[in-house]
Amino acid sequence: MDLAQISQEIANKITEDLNYSEDNKEIVAYAIETGLLNILGMTLIIFLGLLLNAPGPTILAALFGGTLRRLSGGAHFDTPLKCLIFGAIGYSAVGLLAKNLALMGFTSFTFTTIVLFVSLLLVLGLAPVDSQAKPIHSRSLRKKLKISSVAFVVATFIAINVVNDSFFITSATLGLFFQSITLLPIFNRRRWIQL
Structure with a gap:
């Protein structure tokens, strides 16, 4: 049983006495699946960070890169679980x-400055990158996502120049850089990555 099926089963149990329509049950199942993926992803990131004896920098890199990813999009695998493992x-x-x-x-x-400038250029030129599962049709949304992506890179630049902690600085910088690289066309052809 995959995560989508597990989420659907949980949603059915939760909504069985509530007379929800099929559409509303699907929304609940999607929210459960997204929540489970987030929990599983953070657990895996923390576990691997501990395993590599770098939990703080790993979590910081994931937080900065993950936040940019929500705004900019990026490379996608054919299933959320593969994406989660790769991330x-x-x-x-x-x-x-x-x-x-x-x-x-x-x-x-x-x-x-150089690394964040390269990230900024990539975001300016390429964000947002959509996926087959979540195409962006609205020009207005596309513009808002680009502006938000650029603003986040600039805010990170300001933050790393205010905070005097080398782990924070390197983690935030490299987390953003890693995410900005996933915007490159080589990772985003219209045939999403399949393993």
Whole structure:
């Protein structure tokens, strides 16, 4: 039984006495599936971060990258579970790299500025990237997502220049950079990644 079926079963149990329409039951099932995926994703990210002895940087990278992803879109796999696993492994690797760079003192203003500038250029040129499952048809929504993506990168730049913590600086910078790379066309052809 996959996650969608489990979510549907839970939704059926929750709504059986409420006389919900099929549409409303589907909305409840979707909310449950999204919630379960988020919990599973964060659990996996924390577990891998602990396994790599870099839980803080991993969580920070995932929070910054994940927030940008919600606004900018990016590469997609053919199932949410594959996306979740790839993201957890990717952000864990980014967290480990961020930890090691911070320990080596590699948090110069020049480095973070260059990396965030590249991220900003990618977001300006490519965001938002939609998927087959969630196409963006509205020009207004597309414009709002682009503006929000750019604003988030700029806000992150300001935050890393205010906070004086090397783990925070490297984690936030590399988390955003990792997510901005997923906007590249090589990861977003109209035949979404299938494994």
